[in-house]
Amino acid sequence: MTDAASLADRVREGELRLHELEAHADADTAAEARRLLVESQSGASLDSVGNYGFPAEAADTAIENMVGAIQVPMGVAGPVEIDGGSVDGEKYLPLATTEGALLASVNRGCSVINSAGGATARVLKSGMTRAPVFRVDDVAEAEALVSWARENFQTLKDAAEETTNHGELLDVTPYAVGNSVFLRFRYDTKDAMGMNMVTIATEAACQVIEEETTASLVAVSGNLCTDKKPAAINAVEGRGRSVTADVRIPREIVEDRLHTTPEAIAELNTRKNLIGSAKAASFGFNAHVANVVAAMFLATGQDEAQVVEGANAITTAEVQDGDLYVSVSIASLEVGTVGGGTKLPTQSEGLGILGVRGGGDPAGSNADALAEAIAVGSLAGELSLLSALASRNLSSAHAELGR
Ligand SMILES: CC(C)(COP(=O)([O-])OP(=O)([O-])OC[C@H]1O[C@@H](n2cnc3c(N)ncnc32)[C@H](O)[C@@H]1OP(=O)([O-])[O-])[C@@H](O)C(=O)NCCC(=O)NCCSC(=O)C[C@@](C)(O)CC(=O)[O-]
Numbered sequence: 001m002t003d004a005a006s007l008a009d010r011v012r013e014g015e016l017r018l019h020e021l022e023a024h025a026d027a028d029t030a031a032e033a034r035r036l037l038v039e040s041q042s043g044a045s046l047d048s049v050g051n052y053g054f055p056a057e058a059a060d061t062a063i064e065n066m067v068g069a070i071q072v073p074m075g076v077a078g079p080v081e082i083d084g085g086s087v088d089g090e091k092y093l094p095l096a097t098t099e100g101a102l103l104a105s106v107n108r109g110c111s112v113i114n115s116a117g118g119a120t121a122r123v124l125k126s127g128m129t130r131a132p133v134f135r136v137d138d139v140a141e142a143e144a145l146v147s148w149a150r151e152n153f154q155t156l157k158d159a160a161e162e163t164t165n166h167g168e169l170l171d172v173t174p175y176a177v178g179n180s181v182f183l184r185f186r187y188d189t190k191d192a193m194g195m196n197m198v199t200i201a202t203e204a205a206c207q208v209i210e211e212e213t214t215a216s217l218v219a220v221s222g223n224l225c226t227d228k229k230p231a232a233i234n235a236v237e238g239r240g241r242s243v244t245a246d247v248r249i250p251r252e253i254v255e256d257r258l259h260t261t262p263e264a265i266a267e268l269n270t271r272k273n274l275i276g277s278a279k280a281a282s283f284g285f286n287a288h289v290a291n292v293v294a295a296m297f298l299a300t301g302q303d304e305a306q307v308v309e310g311a312n313a314i315t316t317a318e319v320q321d322g323d324l325y326v327s328v329s330i331a332s333l334e335v336g337t338v339g340g341g342t343k344l345p346t347q348s349e350g351l352g353i354l355g356v357r358g359g360g361d362p363a364g365s366n367a368d369a370l371a372e373a374i375a376v377g378s379l380a381g382e383l384s385l386l387s388a389l390a391s392r393n394l395s396s397a398h399a400e401l402g403r
């Protein structure tokens with residue numbers, strides 16, 4: 001019997017395990033069986049969680065033990081005019097969030113950017129990293145490993161690239177601490193965010209290192225990568241895409257549309273985003289770039305834990321000949337348009353709104369375009385929030401739209 005109730009009974013009786021139901025029924029039935037089990041054990045209703053709008057099978061490489069889907073509302077801001085290295089023209093920005101006032105804020109920023117003639121965005125550096133950690137006997141061996149890695153880059157590149165059609169090893173940077181050696185591998189992963197790709201490729205290179213040197217691999221990830229943790233190395237060296245967006249806004253537009261002045265925004269940016277962040281020892285010298293990064297990550301199927309790195313952003317604001325110049329530079333924005341969650345039906349539609357679904361031509365251009373769109377969305381959000389703070393209407397806006 002493979003109906004959901006029978007499957008749930010068989011799990012209760014210890015005949016089947018919760019995670020192996022897909023071997024006995026289609027993915028939707030397996031998810032329904034799990035809901036029945038969880039509902040009976042917890043007393044919770046999972047009616048809404050079970051009311052999802054895609055075949056459960058489409059999520060088979062995205063989740064295990066699936067019971068349904070959490071639905072986050074999605075909206076659009078814009079369209080916003082972007083002059084990018086890989087994205088060009090008017091684009092609606094897809095954002096998924098539960099924070100009332102966020103879309104209104106980004107929308108206002110987009111509308112002001114349009115009135116100023118559009119924003120410029122460029123990816124300035126690109127490369128996904130993986131840094132395995134090796135054990136050696138002492139510092140003499142550490143030095144020998146570091147020298148070997150420097151002299152044998154081509155050998156490591158050949159081994160790594162054997163595992164992928166798209167990935168290219170760009171460089172390997174060694175770091176040694178006593179008898180621990182870290183080799184930070186950096187790859188061009190084209191349109192993939194690349195964490196699976198670079199982990200597989202680096203593991204192949206590590207095998208060669210163990211064969212050719214005295215070093216022992218302790219772990220393919222030694223945290224100097226650094227993935228999904230706050231880390232200065234990403235803020236300084238970059239990880240994924242390092243992307244910048246800017247705009248110059250005439251004074252009249254700042255006064256009419258943002259209810260403040262270029263001077264007030266520039267002062268606020270210095271005291272809040274620069275001095276305040278420095279005093280807090282924050283990596284994020286910005287107001288709420290993470291808001292836009294998180295919302296666009298959810299809407300386009302990115303790995304949501306990497307919002308940690310996406311918050312490594314600096315916002316600048318200055319008065320130029322009476323007008324306002326604002327920029328946002330995100331050091332480590334880890335995005336892809338193929339692989340991972342980008343394949344899911346709703347997320348893939350989110351990418352479609354930006355015209356960046358799947359692989360780009362040339363390879364890598366779609367992920368660059370996505371990074372540039374996120375940077376412009378962040379710029380719009382910064383502009384609007386800084387204006388709301390400068391004109392003292394942040395709390396009233398949230399009281400009106402978010403409660
Ligand atoms: C809320 C506004 C935009 C009002 O701003 P306003 O200027 O009073 O609004 P308006 O009614 O005059 O409309 C201006 C434009 O805003 C947009 N707009 C206006 N309303 C909507 C709406 N309902 N839906 C969609 N778009 C909307 C729209 O573009 C509109 O132009 P139009 O299209 O009409 O020509 C403004 O007060 C604002 O941006 N406030 C800031 C809110 C914000 O950024 N919240 C998120 C961040 S807060 C947080 O999470 C982080 C924090 C604060 O803790 C970080 C930190 O420490 O700094």
Ligand SMILES: NC(=O)C1=CN([C@@H]2O[C@H](COP(=O)(O)OP(=O)(O)OC[C@H]3O[C@@H](n4cnc5c(N)ncnc54)[C@H](OP(=O)(O)O)[C@@H]3O)[C@@H](O)[C@H]2O)C=CC1
Nearest residue numbers: 164165166190191192193194195196197199303339340359
């Ligand atoms: N393994 C880990 O340690 C971690 C994994 N993750 C997860 O990894 C996933 C993302 O990894 P990622 O490697 O991006 O995705 P996938 O593992 O889904 O692999 C994407 C693959 O798509 C192929 N591909 C097809 N067209 C292109 C193109 N135009 N550009 C680039 N690649 C293309 C590549 O194959 P080929 O290589 O053959 O060329 C590439 O390896 C996410 O689900 C994330 O949550 C996140 C953090 C850590």
